Amino acid sequence: IVLTQSPGTLSISPGERATLSCRASQSVSSSYLAWYQQRPGQAPRLLIYGASSRATGIPDRFSGSGSGTDFTLIISRLEPEDFAMYYCHQYSSSPFTFGPGTKVDI
Amino acid sequence: QVQLQESGPGLVKPSQTLSLTCTVSGGSISSGYYWTWIRQLPGKGLEWIGYTYHNGYPHYNPALKTRVAISVDTSGNQFSLKLTSVTAADTAVYHCARAPVCSSDCYPFDNWGQGTLVTVSS
Numbered sequence: 001i002v003l004t005q006s007p008g009t010l011s012i013s014p015g016e017r018a019t020l021s022c023r024a025s026q027s028v029s030s031s032y033l034a035w036y037q038q039r040p041g042q043a044p045r046l047l048i049y050g051a052s053s054r055a056t057g058i059p060d061r062f063s064g065s066g067s068g069t070d071f072t073l074i075i076s077r078l079e080p081e082d083f084a085m086y087y088c089h090q091y092s093s094s095p096f097t098f099g100p101g102t103k104v105d106i
Numbered sequence: 107q108v109q110l111q112e113s114g115p116g117l118v119k120p121s122q123t124l125s126l127t128c129t130v131s132g133g134s135i136s137s138g139y140y141w142t143w144i145r146q147l148p149g150k151g152l153e154w155i156g157y158t159y160h161n162g163y164p165h166y167n168p169a170l171k172t173r174v175a176i177s178v179d180t181s182g183n184q185f186s187l188k189l190t191s192v193t194a195a196d197t198a199v200y201h202c203a204r205a206p207v208c209s210s211d212c213y214p215f216d217n218w219g220q221g222t223l224v225t226v227s228s
Contacts, residue, residue: 034214043201043218055216087152091214095167098152
């Protein structure tokens, strides 16, 4: 399953709302779609799993939605620490794949 | 708090074998997880390499299957990656990670190592 993310870069200001998109080349069964945040020099951090469930300790300004082939991550009010790369990832079928990422930039 | 830490050579010559180890601390490798290797190619995205369960049964990305082996050392609480016949295209940051074993539901990789850069060059 090939994942495509848009936009490639999102230039936005703190306090604004960010909407990130992930599209799959075929249906992601059981909504096994996750979102990760990666800051420079750090490991990816799980934000969302099952398309819409927040991982442990993730603030509620992060929300995920979608099913089938179209998924969305929304960051409701950007904090300075949210400026990072975001990857979607499908774990419904092997080989497990990741999207190319969206960079959220100031 | 379970932590994963990669170790191994940062430089490998072309055609040789890349070998990395991931040490699991704060928890047992014999618990219910898929122990996984993922790499991040320079300027590109993330690529899943494969995983194994603590008692074996590895599963690999078909794109790498002929060159990769993942094994577990339960006594050392660690697991390893071997990638043979490397080329410059294998230069990447290599992460180890874990994902809970599927039961009634499946979950993604929830804990990652920091990653280690491996450069393939003569």
